[in-house]
Amino acid sequence: MIEHRLTERMLSVINRALKRVEQKQAIDSFFVDLAVDFIRTYADRAHHGKEEEILFRKLESRNLSNADRQVMNELIEEHAFGRKITKALVDANLQNRNGNGSALASVTAQLRTLVEYYPKHIEKEDNVFFPASRSYMTDDEDQTMLAEFIEFDRKMIHEKYNAIVRSLEHD
Ligand SMILES: [Fe+2]
Numbered sequence: 001m002i003e004h005r006l007t008e009r010m011l012s013v014i015n016r017a018l019k020r021v022e023q024k025q026a027i028d029s030f031f032v033d034l035a036v037d038f039i040r041t042y043a044d045r046a047h048h049g050k051e052e053e054i055l056f057r058k059l060e061s062r063n064l065s066n067a068d069r070q071v072m073n074e075l076i077e078e079h080a081f082g083r084k085i086t087k088a089l090v091d092a093n094l095q096n097r098n099g100n101g102s103a104l105a106s107v108t109a110q111l112r113t114l115v116e117y118y119p120k121h122i123e124k125e126d127n128v129f130f131p132a133s134r135s136y137m138t139d140d141e142d143q144t145m146l147a148e149f150i151e152f153d154r155k156m157i158h159e160k161y162n163a164i165v166r167s168l169e170h171d
């Protein structure tokens with residue numbers, strides 16, 4: 001939930017940028033790069049990574065109620081939807097940067113989709129799924145999971161920059 005708060009701040013920044021686009025009919029592609037990096041590295045890898053690979057995986061083996069299991073599946077689908085939109089955003093940003101005039105509309109459409117759907121995802125986790133998921137775990141299991149989260153985060157920076165060097169080596 002702490003991570004949701006930073007994500008909300010970034011969504012506000014994106015919203016502000018979208019308002020400026022309306023006036024200027026242009027968007028800074030470096031800003032979009034930064035937004036994509038935030039979404040992919042922080043919101044998707046660091047945050048959804050911990051949800052999917054640690055929390056959801058643990059809950060998978062528990063006797064979840066049908067309603068809770070359905071919400072968990074929705075959350076997983078929403079993560080996948082976010083990845084699809086982000087991929088479209090990256091493609092549109094590249095085209096816009098290369099001077100394709102019609103790509104601006106696609107850049108803003110993808111950004112708008114992200115700022116509209118994601119707050120609902122956060123709300124569903126904060127107010128519905130996370131409170132419900134607590135009942136399937138003991139306090140000890142909670143603490144173990146917290147330690148796993150910390151270990152996951154510790155590895156992330158190395159994973160990210162290893163991947164960057166690898167991709168540059170094959171350029
Ligand atoms: Fe999520």
Ligand SMILES: [Fe+2]
Nearest residue numbers: 004047051125
């Ligand atoms: Fe989340």
